[in-house]
Amino acid sequence: MRSRRLTPRGRGRDAGLDRPVPAPGGARVRERGSRLARGWEEGFGRGPGRLLAAAGGGYRGLLGAREWLYRRGVLKSRAVGCPVISIGNLTVGGTGKTPAVEVAVQTLTVLGHRPAVVSRGYGRRSRGIQVVADTASIRLDAEEAGDEPFLLARRLPGVPVLVGGNRYQTAQRAVERFGVSAIVLDDAFQHRTLTKDLEVVMARASNPWGNGRLLPAGPLREPLTALARAGLVVATGAATLGEATAVVETVERVAPGIPVLTALAVPAECWEAGRMRPVDLSELSGARVLAFAGIAAPxxxxxxLKTSGVVVAQLVPFPDHHWYAAEALASLDRRADELRADGLITTEKDWVRLRKLSLPRRPLWVLAIRLVLTSGEAVWQAAFKRACSSD
Incomplete structure (x- = not known):
């Protein structure tokens, strides 16, 4: 069995594997991904649209059958004996789930709970139920944990983070091993094995449902009517409800009475990767940068960055959860030279996936973000209190 070094949480060297995961594909992968994303947002041509719509019909049938089985009691959700908060979404793509999990954990902590985070661990190398972090240290590296659980472990010191395909069994392990008094499920709106006390659905304020079609013809994981299961809907990228009319109107139509809140992603911290030196983002105001990101919404x-005064000379998008190779960073460095950029900048989530590689010659800055509720803070707090008192 491979031994693991346990490392206190922070931005130093982390435990685990020393080999970077090879980046899948390259320019061709990025192009295919961007074409699919454009189709989900704007619609496909007649031929591809028909094929994908037919596949979507089969997917809709499977969803309907599963819903029927749950209603009839053939399939059942099971309770773990403590409040369970789910953070999820209705679409494929970035809606701010990961920073929302962080806010949920902080809310539960203020309410006096000892929460744990449970995630599937998308893209991880490990199998079965794994403890990413206990109350003292991070125990798995990003390759074994998945990039998002690893990121949450770094951002939430002292909070157990576990990954596992079966959310019920993984939550049970968290309760039994760590004695936690609440569970926060990451990306679990579609997972029904576990009884939940509060469903929080994240949605983009702008074009929240894309072309409005089910997978694979569109970005919807479920029909919009599934919003009726939600306890809260949070529209990200909006300062007010007036900037989230598409979300508000949909909720009023298919799930009347469900509160809609708004939130913005704002810079939390920034650092220069070479020396791990904290940098105030205002110091980069006017700087010309090459930005790159392998996230759902680059x-x-x-x-x-632009809102913070940073001049983005070029944005290079990679597929979501993209693992970088040394050649990719070298290519980005050369492109930064061509653009006469002052440096490169990426997200904290991307830094998790490239931190073991040799850094570019030019400065590489890393930006972390956090989620701030811009309307509905009292509604959020009240919903969490009800969820915790109902157990």
């Missing part, structure tokens, strides 16, 4: 990252 354009939102670029917008955050």
């Amino acid at each position: 354009a939102a990252f670029a917008l955050t």
Whole structure:
């Protein structure tokens, strides 16, 4: 069995594997991904659209059958004996789930609970139920944990983070091993094995449902009517409800009475990767940078930079959860030279996936973000209190 070094949480060297995961594909992968994303947002041509719509019909049938089985009691959700909060979404893509999990954990902590985070661990190398972090240290590296659980472990010191395909069994392990008094499920709106006390659904304020079609013809994981299961809907990228009319109107139509809140992703911290030196983002105001990101919504990252006064000479998008290779960073460094950029900048989530590689010659800055509720803070707090008192 391979031994693991346990490392206190922070931005130093982390435990685990020393080999970077090879980056899948390259320019061709990025192009295919961007074409699919454009189709989900704007619609496909007649031929591909028909094929994908037919596949979507089969997917809809499977969803309907599963819903029927749950209603009839053939399939059942099971309770773990403590409040369970789910953070999820209705679409494929970035809606701010990961920073929302962080806010949920902080809310539960203020309410006097000892929460744990439970995630599937998308893209991880490990199998079965794994403890990413206990109350003292991070125990798995990003390759074994998945990039998002590893990121949450770094951002939430002292909070157990576990990954596992079966959310019920993984939550049970968290309760039994760590004695936690609440569970926060990451990306679990579609997972029904575990009884939940509060479903929080995240949605983009702008074009929240894309072309409005089910997978694979569109970005919807479920029909919009599934919003009726939600306890809260949070529209990200909006300062007010007036900036989230598409979300508000949909909820009023298919799930009347469900509160809609708004939130913004704002810079939390920034650092220069070479020396791990904290940098105030205001220091980069006017700096010309090459930005790159392997996240679901790279354009939102670029917008955050521009709002902060950073000049984005070029944005290079990679597929979501992309693992970088040394050649990719070298290519980005050369492109930064061509653009006469002052440096490169990426997201904290991307840094998790490239931190073991040799850094570019030019400065590489890393930006972490956090989620701030811009309307509905009292509604959020009240919903969490009800969920915790109902157990």
